[in-house]
Amino acid sequence: MSAAGRGAGSGLGGRTHSKDERATGLVLVSHSALLAGGVVELAAQMAPDVVLRPAGGTDDARLGTSFDVVERAIAAELDAGCSGVVLLADIGSARMTAEAVIEALDDPRVVLAGGAFVEGAVAAAVTAQTGGDVAQVVASVAAASRQVALELPSEPASPLADAADAAAAAAPSAARTAPQIRLDIPAATSRHTVTVRNPQGLHARPAAALVRLAGSFNASVLLDGANAASLLAVMGLGLQQGDEVVVQASGPDRAAAVTALVEAFEGGFGEL
Amino acid sequence: MTTPPAAAPGGVVPAATLDVAWARRFVAEAAAVVAENRVALSELDRVIGDGDHGENLARGFAAVSAAIEQAETATVGDVLKLVATTLMSTVGGAAGPLYGTAFLRAAKVTDAPTVDGQGVHSLLDAALEGVVARGKAKVGDKTMVDAWQPAVEAAAAAADAGESPAAVLRAAADAAATGAASTDDLVALKGRASYLGERSVGHRDPGAASSVLLLDAAARAAGDA
Numbered sequence: 001m002s003a004a005g006r007g008a009g010s011g012l013g014g015r016t017h018s019k020d021e022r023a024t025g026l027v028l029v030s031h032s033a034l035l036a037g038g039v040v041e042l043a044a045q046m047a048p049d050v051v052l053r054p055a056g057g058t059d060d061a062r063l064g065t066s067f068d069v070v071e072r073a074i075a076a077e078l079d080a081g082c083s084g085v086v087l088l089a090d091i092g093s094a095r096m097t098a099e100a101v102i103e104a105l106d107d108p109r110v111v112l113a114g115g116a117f118v119e120g121a122v123a124a125a126v127t128a129q130t131g132g133d134v135a136q137v138v139a140s141v142a143a144a145s146r147q148v149a150l151e152l153p154s155e156p157a158s159p160l161a162d163a164a165d166a167a168a169a170a171a172p173s174a175a176r177t178a179p180q181i182r183l184d185i186p187a188a189t190s191r192h193t194v195t196v197r198n199p200q201g202l203h204a205r206p207a208a209a210l211v212r213l214a215g216s217f218n219a220s221v222l223l224d225g226a227n228a229a230s231l232l233a234v235m236g237l238g239l240q241q242g243d244e245v246v247v248q249a250s251g252p253d254r255a256a257a258v259t260a261l262v263e264a265f266e267g268g269f270g271e272l
Numbered sequence: 273m274t275t276p277p278a279a280a281p282g283g284v285v286p287a288a289t290l291d292v293a294w295a296r297r298f299v300a301e302a303a304a305v306v307a308e309n310r311v312a313l314s315e316l317d318r319v320i321g322d323g324d325h326g327e328n329l330a331r332g333f334a335a336v337s338a339a340i341e342q343a344e345t346a347t348v349g350d351v352l353k354l355v356a357t358t359l360m361s362t363v364g365g366a367a368g369p370l371y372g373t374a375f376l377r378a379a380k381v382t383d384a385p386t387v388d389g390q391g392v393h394s395l396l397d398a399a400l401e402g403v404v405a406r407g408k409a410k411v412g413d414k415t416m417v418d419a420w421q422p423a424v425e426a427a428a429a430a431a432d433a434g435e436s437p438a439a440v441l442r443a444a445a446d447a448a449a450t451g452a453a454s455t456d457d458l459v460a461l462k463g464r465a466s467y468l469g470e471r472s473v474g475h476r477d478p479g480a481a482s483s484v485l486l487l488d489a490a491a492r493a494a495g496d497a
Contacts, residue, residue: 058362059361063324066362066368067357067368091464092462096366096369100372100406103373
């Protein structure tokens with residue numbers, strides 16, 4: 001994969017897209033052309049039809065970010081027919097350059113997503129691949145980044161960590177035995193055990209479908225204790241064909257949520 | 273780099289207003305002083321950052337000097353806008369979007385043919401607002417805001433006292449110098465220097481230092497050396 005961009009014109013999936021308007025496109029902004037290109041490569045693996053472009057380094061191939069490089073990448077995505085463009089940036093000055101470009105363009109179709117560069121880009125690519133619009137792609141970056149934050153070691157000095165520790169102490173035993181961060185489920189929950197039927201397990205596409213479904217209910221849905229509305233949390237479970245998984249939900253729509261998810265599992269998320 | 277330094281017109285009575293000629297002299301003065309201090313600025317940045325602030329800014333202002341040779345500029349705002357867009361495209365580091373946004377915001381409030389003392393204050397205030405909007409820093413974070421905030425306050429006082437534009441700029445530059453010096457003892461809270469924490473103490477913030485150079489260049493271009 002070259003760092004010169006893929007998707008539009010590269011022939012890898014993008015060209016075969018039959019719709020008039022392409023999915024939401026992504027631009028990866030970094031001081032480093034290698035880093036931006038590498039994240040494009042990684043995210044593209046899970047999103048063959050999404051137009052992904054790196055905007056790393058300066059015009060003369062130094063470390064740094066260039067207004068023009070970022071602006072050209074956005075223009076190329078819009079020219080390729082993307083319905084919207086979401087930018088992700090890594091550290092401070094790349095972010096500031098991205099913000100400056102967005103301010104100058106003043107185009108509601110072009111937005112900067114705040115969050116983790118690598119994890120956010122993968123989540124964004126999957127969301128765009130499955131038809132997510134700009135707002136949904138931005139939300140997926142935020143959700144993936146929250147998942148990253150959940151996995152941070154606790155820092156006793158911080159009030160946030162204190163609250164997390166208190167929640168963990170109050171949680172039932174599942175919270176202590178589980179290697180992952182689990183959410184505390186209030187008393188009124190619905191639950192059901194289902195078996196994964198997809199031949200390739202719960203890979204990106206079915207996982208993304210599951211996450212969207214779980215997020216569509218007024219309920220907090222857990223999958224083996226992991227947040228079912230978080231793509232990274234779901235994919236982190238690494239569910240394979242034949243694995244049993246506990247779906248549980250709390251909140252007003254808990255019963256409907258569990259029923260819908262169980263049905264979706266049994267239908268293989270449209271893959272069977 | 274070769275930048276023709278514009279001689280400060282010494283001994284001239286400060287004008288009541290500044291025009292596009294001042295803005296073009298400012299570009300020449302800024303390019304010259306940034307080039308002269310290229311190594312020193314990068315040296316400051318090497319201690320608490322990625323060590324390229326001087327090179328980046330010198331490259332940016334060299335590009336501005338080249339661009340302005342070709343450009344038709346009717347107002348102060350035209351020049352400031354050219355500076356903004358050129359810096360954003362050529363600097364590469366954080367100074368690009370920060371100064372770029374500052375000059376862009378300043379350009380927006382200076383579309384009249386001339387700028388008086390109050391106009392200079394408005395220009396600087398808009399620039400500070402741009403730096404804060406882009407960098408989200410405040411006084412005490414050890415950033416260029418530590419130079420710009422006192423500069424704008426001094427400019428406001430001078431403008432309210434009815435001073436000439438040159439005197440307003442001089443007041444701003446002097447206050448910026450004091451503000452920049454105050455960053456020596458601060459712990460960096462923004463940018464990559466913030467990863468150093470306490471170890472950033474004892475070093476001047478490079479962005480605050482370059483801000484002083486630019487404001488000083490603006491004052492000298494106005495004839496108040």
